[in-house]
Amino acid sequence: MKADERGAAGSRTPGRATRGETVPTVPPASQAARRTAVDVSALLERGRTLASPVLRAAVDRLAPPMDTVAAYHFGWIDAQGRPADGDGGKAVRPALAVLSAEVTGAAPQTGVPGAVAVELVHNFSLLHDDLMDGDEQRRHRDTVWKVHGPAQAILVGDALFALANEVLLELGTVEAGRATRRLTRASRALIDGQAQDISYEHRDRVSVEECLEMEGNKTGALLACASSIGAVLGGADDRTADALETYGYHLGLAFQAVDDLLGIWGDPEATGKQTWSDLRQRKKSLPVVAALAAGGDASERLGEILAADAKSSDFENFSEEEFAARAALIEEAGGREWTAEEARRQHTIAIEALDAVDMPDQVREQFTALADFVVVRKR
């Protein structure tokens, strides 16, 4: 789908800026209010509880020192090797993987090897991406390459990637083979997305379409896999798995749109990131790209300012006010509102994809509740 066929920034009148909110709450309140029966925290907790011990057992299989390096990465130990109670993240992917098993009538447990494999692939990509991008911090901690060196970051990333396939294939079933094939496809997309991300860094301009394609690869593909892998392990046919992948892919795009909003306007207390985090990193995220594509005075001024910033040797020392001014310009050009609208749009496509799948009502409600959670979250 081309960006301009879907109401991308270029073809829209920049929306009026929604001021005064620190945290963007994307879907209309009515929509979120409609569904209150599902306890999303419990759903996330279930995925975490089921997947964690199996994930830990898998990582324990790694030969030293890779097991220790991986345990540090996952936040189970600190840099000195002492037990730590790491921030395991939101755990949306494991929740989706075990939920998707229930689509076929299987027990949530059926999805666990899928949940673990997806987490392993996700963390393989984090280890390698942090090194490639030179990122020194993740989840408030030094990244693996900073603590254990680049070689360990490469090696342990490789090991987690291999382990992901191992965890699935040792099930020895036809379903496991199909699940691994889908996971492999998602992994390739992840790698493609990182390749795009790297190449975009060296370019002045990135189109909305390119940005969405990159985000689809980096975030959509693995959420697609997470949303279907339990079902595949439970014996779902390809049509069902594909529809669940469509749900997950668009949920991933909604997720990323919200992430991009939080990356600029998020509350540092909630996100744990610096103010204007993505602007400080000169990230060509959706709000920026959409604002630049929107045309008009604010858009043009923003383009000039960012072009000057790219050459500035003083960028590191910019004040809060200077970043705030850029954020205001992005908002004025319509980049914030367009991205919020895009999150809503992708959220809707995701929910609608569920219509193609026959599943218990309760499971459908839980998929919907997880989608709502993704777009209203504050971190």
Next chain:
Amino acid sequence: MKADERGAAGSRTPGRATRGETVPTVPPASQAARRTAVDVSALLERGRTLASPVLRAAVDRLAPPMDTVAAYHFGWIDAQGRPADGDGGKAVRPALAVLSAEVTGAAPQTGVPGAVAVELVHNFSLLHDDLMDGDEQRRHRDTVWKVHGPAQAILVGDALFALANEVLLELGTVEAGRATRRLTRASRALIDGQAQDISYEHRDRVSVEECLEMEGNKTGALLACASSIGAVLGGADDRTADALETYGYHLGLAFQAVDDLLGIWGDPEATGKQTWSDLRQRKKSLPVVAALAAGGDASERLGEILAADAKSSDFENFSEEEFAARAALIEEAGGREWTAEEARRQHTIAIEALDAVDMPDQVREQFTALADFVVVRKR
């Protein structure tokens, strides 16, 4: 198996040095002469011819610029993107993979996706290992990270690894799932071997046993997979596949022992490496480790000299004569003869493993001829 149970250097009287040979020809001439019916060059050429176009088509699937970076790595283009006629290597692995399909009575073509997958995994590991080890040259050319940067070396390595699984799993058969599982196990061993290699670099002493374990992981496991993957794709049972893996594993150890001999005493004209190549890199290869473990005057003197070398700031400027003196000491301590004997021993175990498998006589002769080739090669 413990090193001291198998006649390792520590328990042997250092053998008399075999002098005057530039290139070690490992098996007794009588053994090599026994088998002349098989044209090994034709066997290697068949593997290369069958696998190459499929390998190229797989690599072509990578998104730019990864396709170009990979093509450079494989030697198909030069650093400027011009077509090149790269040294494709000896192609022992593809020859084994297609040959192993014939064990089951299948056509050699049945083994091709296996051959391609194994080559992809091998090259994934080369890309990452060269970066981790800081190696600037491979096959007389600058390595990928030198030409295209570390990020591309990581990324394209990842992509080749994913592609390996994809090439197998898209066959969509039960056999492909089993083959992928074995390939995943081999990949994990490869990664374990690299982890050991890195950790041994920081140690003064490595035992013969540790060295053999590392070489089994780095070389044995993937040759084991290559030797059985065609058979697995052809529907062989696990017992047959395991026996072929045993053949390949020990062939890998024989291969590596010969490589370690060539790394010190190889003819630079034939190997394309510098004289005393492994000594210049302070590699704790089998001849060195065996010489250090042998005990006796020469062994002790060698230990003292290498310990001093490790601290020397002038090591880079050592003369030919200084390296030659170290090589002579390794030989005097019995490290050369022990390693040649080890190659013969592993070659014998490999051949004997074939006895457990029912296969056409011609196929058996070809496996045997490939094993002979591995130990008599000069490069």
